Amino acid sequence: MYKKRTVALLVVVAMVASCLLTLTLTGQWSFAGSGPLRSGIFADNVGTGSKEGIKKIETAMQLVKNNYVEGVDQQKLVDGAIDGMMNALGDPFSSYMGPETAQQFSEQIEGSFTGIGAEVSMENGNVVVVSPIKGSPAERAGIKPKDILLSVNGESFEGLSLNEAVAKIRGPKGTKAKIKVKRAGSTNTLEYTIVRDDIALETVYARMEEGKVGVIEITEFSMNTAERFKQELANLEKQGMKGLVIDVRNNPGGVLQIVIEMAEHFVPKGKSIVQVEDKNKQREKTVSKGVGKTYPIAVITNKGSASASEILAGALQESADAKLIGEATYGKGTVQTSFSREMGDGSLLKVTIAKWLTPNGEWIHKKGIEPDVAVSQPGYFSVAPINKEKTYKYDMLGEDIKSAQTMLQGLGYDPGRTDGYFSKATETALKKFQTDKKLQATGVLDEKTAEALEAALIEQIRDPKHDNQMNRAIEVIRKEITSPVSNK
Structure with a gap:
């Protein structure tokens, strides 16, 4: 499925700045009480209390300008004040973007962007991954939903706004972003080196599997996604498709109108x-x-399936008799709209204006949608990378050794254990791997061996036969096709 995309690196971080795609309203969509403001930043009906608050902000800015020991950039004060206002909401999906970031966000919605390929939000002062974009450099490197990003190239994110952190993650195509990560369940800080690049505009990928089972992968819901989906669906149906699998794993969401269509x-x-x-x-x-x-449908989800992906999954599960396969979804049940024209300078305010609920009235926020058929990927799909600055050998203990053991086991080499203790069985398995890869068979886990292990594992993960969730979904659809009561 990734073959059309090459290794395009994207710093979804453009869109990331406002929790990337999430769920966005565009065009004329509006809901009661959520229409655009009428005159500039503030509506005409601002009350006395609000006017006093505005005056207080203006007074604080003037005091800083007149008294601060060094020169003051007024635009930075304004941006900082708005950033603080949005942070005070305690909502990771409402944010302020300066003109440059706002432009990148607009490009993201249109389906083009640059970066490492991970949607992020600000939660409790931390830069948290909502989802790595499927097939992106971030996903291939091993970034996972819920990972906390601590720093990039040695620069800490502590105390920074989401926009400031995003700006540090972004950079010229081909440059490296060394990102430190804190992951639940891991005692050590992880580090990933990701090469920045461009991302292809394509968001829909389709193919036909044996037994006339169609598969459509949707990586996000951009403005061109509905039309591309319609084309690919029609093409599969012309080929005689008898059942369909829709894959929205690690899809961070997108535009509300698009997913409805x-x-x-x-x-x-x-x-x-x-x-x-x-x-x-x-x-x-x-x-x-x-x-x-009339044909059976399955939707594959995981904890990186967020927002618009969850709307599609919920709608098809509750209103179209589709089966959900895989893992529980992310759990983002809110709708945002963007105010750019009102800001007047190219900047953008992204504000949560509503909740969305499934057809049956369920609010899935912070809970997600549970699958009908729970399927996990093999353990090595989520193994942490090995620190290549260290060397490990027999009788040592550590998290990196545990990762190496998990990799060896996943590749078919029996390490004897996977608890992080470097046993004789682990040494033997490592020697066998080194021999097969034409490395010096020392039984020592050094930099070259660690790199070879990770490369071999990535190749295996990319092999469709190891994708438990996809294989199970296809199996479920094939059974429904052959069932006497397969029609809806």
Whole structure:
């Protein structure tokens, strides 16, 4: 599935700046109580208390300008004040972007961006990964949802805003970003070296599997995704497709209208796709104008499937009899809209304006959607990288040794144990691996051996036969195709 994309590196970090794709409203979409402000930054009906607050901000800025010991950049003060305002909401999906970041965000929505390929948000003062983009350098390097990013190239993110952290992660194509990561369940800090690059514009990839099972992978919901999805779906149906697997793993979301348009292919006319609840608790239900499909459908999800991906999964599960395969989704049940014109200088304010609920009225925020068929990937899919600055040998103990043992086991070399103790069995397995890779068979875990282990493991992970979730989804669809009651 990755073959069309080459190794495009993307710093989704452009979009990352506002929690990347998440779920965004564009065009004329609006909900009761959430329309655009009427005159500049502040609406006409600002109350007395609000006016006093604005005056207080202006006074503070003037005091700083008049009294601070060094020169003051007024624009930085303004940006900092707005950043602080958004941070005070305690919502990782509401944020402020300066003109440059706002432009990058717009490009992301259009389907083009540059970076390392990981959507991030700010949570409790930490830069947290929402999801690595599927097939991106970040995903291939081993970045996982919920990872906390600590620094890049030695520069700490502590005390920085999300935009400031994102700016440090970004950089010219071909340059390296050494990112330190804190991961739940790991006692050691991890470090990944990721080469920055461009990302292809494609968001939809399709193929036909044996038994006329179609597979469509959606990497995000950009403005061109619905049309591309329609084309690929029609092409599979022309080939005689009998069942469909939709893969939204590590898909961070996108534009609300787009996912609704895509869901209409499968949700029968009159059935609900999604409900949106505004700040006044008023709900608007979107119902399908489509006709639905008679063939069986499965949707593959994991904990990196967020926002619009969850809308699609929930709509198809509850209104189109689709089976969800894989892992529980991320759990982002809010809707954002962007205010750029009102800001007046190219900057952008991204604000959470509503909740979204599944057709049955379930708010999945911070819970996610549970699969109908739970399937985990092999343990080595999430193994931590090995610190290549150290060397390990018999009778040593450590997390890097544990990672090496997990890799050896996944590659078919029996290390005897996977608890981090460098045993004689581990030494023997390592020698066998070194011999097979034409390395000096020392039984010592050095830099070259660690690099060879990781390269071999990446190759194995890319092999479709080891993708448990995809294979199970295809198996489920094949069984439904051959079942006497496969039609809906």
